[in-house]
Amino acid sequence: MLRIGNASGFYGDRFAAFREMLTGGPLDVLTGDYLAELTMLILARDRLKDPRLGYAKTFLGQLEECLGLAVDRGVRIVVNAGGLNPGRLAEAIGELADKQGIAVRVGHVVGDDLLPRAEEFGLPGGLLAANAYLGAWGIAECLRGGAEIVVTGRVTDAALVAGPAAAHFGWGPGDLDALAGAVVAGHVLECGAQATGGNYAFFREHDVTRPGFPIVELHADGSSVITKHPGTGGAVTTETVTAQLLYETGGSRYAGPDVTARLDTVRLTQDGPDRVRIDGVHGEAPPPALKVGLNRIGGWRNEVVFVLTGLDIEAKAALVRTQLAAALDPAPAEVRWTLARTDHGDAATEETASALLRLAVKDPDQKVVGRAVGTAAVELGLASYPGFHLSALPGPGTPYGVFEAAYVEARAVGHTAVLPDGATVAIPAPDITRELVPAEQPPLPEPLTPGPTRRVPLGLVAGARSGDKGGDANLGVWARTEDGWRWLAHTLTAELLRELLPETAGLAVSRQLLPQLRAVNFTLTGLLGQGVAAQERFDPQAKALGEWLRARHLDIPEVLL
Structure with missing residues (x-):
């Protein structure tokens, strides 16, 4: 059995979770997921300011607190905190270890960065980041090469679990069912406390004041048990696990670079308090193409919120819209109004008597969005509806990002493991692939007998x-x-x-x-x-x-x- 914990579901998650997971009970591997579509844009803007940045800086702070603890306890660490610069993060970890007098072997995974190939995606000058979603085998090679810490760039979230499992159990690319089981377990772990009662629909049934982070006990056949450290908050039930399994998935074929996991084969069983068994997962060959996340700046946006209080809410909103339509010259490329009727009749407080009218604008020119909101809206201050005020003074506008997905042949991506001794191992693309097509819908169950x-x-x-x-x-x-x-x-x-x-x-x-x-x-x-x-x-x-x-x-x- 391999016991893998998670200590981060996003860049900005609970800082103390690393220490909590290392001290709360036994672990073999501790993972952290720091990357999301928005995070890659944030890291890209960091890298523009300083080419040595582009990684999740909070991870380095967590490691500064916990490196000695992890080494003493023999817990390996696998994180995607490398973001756009995993090589530099690996160097920074080495510098930190030297400063603390701790000997630690660090490996990292590269090859996901496709920004030099921006022309292939039709955006030669506008891209900030272009990253292929790599799989588990680079992580596995680093661990087999003796790494105690592995940092990656953009890998699939589930690869953080599937990589250590493949290295520990000796799986190969043909062990599709086992890999699929690990991918499903990785998907449950990747968002941290969402598997243990965080953001859970029936939260009132459990104490989720401070939910613990999830752990998976993985077995050689790919089956697993989801649990958490004893005494931590939250709960692990078939429903908390179901909620996370459904999160950000689509059809029953859940495709990744190493395997396509069939979500319609997942079987969940309550295996005791805070223990849910996952088994029966079937795996198919992965698709031949890798997903690539493309991040670029789309232009400038700005917004202002008008507070409408008391009577005649709809008429007040209509007046503002008419006044602004006349004042916006030139008009921004995109203008969007939304009215949130948060007001209540005969309200006991001014706030509960008020509705919110939001104006959001976008344009390629910062001056246009600044004028639309920062000037035109403010100039109405003494010339509009009764009770005119804004929720906050608008600013000059901010850049906004755009995320798009593209696909490239896996064979055209140089997935590489950099071992602790500096040696590199090229990770081959899968020999056997399967085009991703929607699965057939299963038959409907028998309908419920009609009644009141x-x-x-x-x-x-x-x-x-x-x-x-x-x-x-x-x-x-x-x-x-x-x-x-x-x-x-x-x-x-x-x-x-x-x-x-x-x-x-x-x-x-x-x-x-x-x-x-x-x-x-x-x-x-x-x-x-x-x-x-x-x-x-x-x-x-x-x-x-x-x-x-x-x-x-x-x-x-x-x-x-």
Whole structure:
């Protein structure tokens, strides 16, 4: 058995988690996931200021506290904190170790950086970062080469678990089921406390004041148990694990560089308090192409929020819009208004009597967005609706980023492991691949026998979790019981989803049934526009989309309530 813990789900996660995981109980490997689509843009801007940057600096601070502890306990560390500069982070770790008088062997993985090939993507001058999503084998080679710490750039999040597992159990590229099991376990771990009750739909059922971080006990056949250190907060249940399995996935084929894991084969079993067994995972050959994340600056954005208080909210909003339309000359390339009716009638406080009218603008020219918001909006201060004020004074505008995905042949990417002694090992692309096509939908379960219904929120009988994939949103919904699944599978169609979430009415919506998880998983194409960095939506990463859905009312069978 290999015991792997996680201490970071994003750049900015709980700093103390590294020490907590190292001192809370036995571990063989400690991982940390620091990279997301937005993080790569942040790191790219760091690198523009200083070519020696481009990595997650907080990891180095965590290691400064915990390096001796990890070495003393024999815990290997595998992180993607290298970001855009894994080689420099590896050097910085060596310098830190020398300063502390600790001997430690550091390996790193390179080859994901495709920025020198920007012309291939049709953006020769505009890209800030272009990174292929590498797999697990570079990590495995570093560990086999004696590394106690491995830092990578852009690898798939699950590779942080699959790499150590492959090295420990001696797996090869043909061990697809075992690799798929490790990928599924890695996906559960990658977002940290989201697997242990963080951001969980039924959070009131557990003490999630300070949830612990997850651990996976992996076995040679790829089966595993998800757990956490004893005495830590939160909970590990089949539902907390289901919620994370559905997060930011689409169809039942979950593709990666090393294996395509079939999510429709995942079997979850409660194996005791805070222990969930995962087994039955089937793996298929990976696709021949690697995903590449492209990050660029899209232009300039600015926004201002008008506070509308008391009576005539709609008329006040209309007046401001008319006044600004006349004043915006030249008009920004994109102008978006949203009115949030946060006001209440006969309110006891001014704040609860107020609504928020948000104006967001975008343009290639910073002066245009600065004039639209910083000048035109402010000039209305004594010449608009009664009670005029803003939530904050606007600034001159800020640059916004755009994330796009491209694909390149895996054979055209130089995935390389740099061992602790400086030797390099080229990682070959898979010999056997399989084009990624959607899996067939499984048959629907038997429908629930009709009976009396009550109009109540969906969230009384179903959980949900949602997130972003570039400009698309993912929304997974699961039923709490078998009868609930029989109702949910027949009721929550793509058509009904569009009715319940009117923002999605004009979008392509795909639905995937996952019977073993009692879940339906939706992909909402284009909901997030150009992605989180472009800030095109009130909830730009669709984090609360699932909670909005759970708050919508449906006619739900009373037998489920």
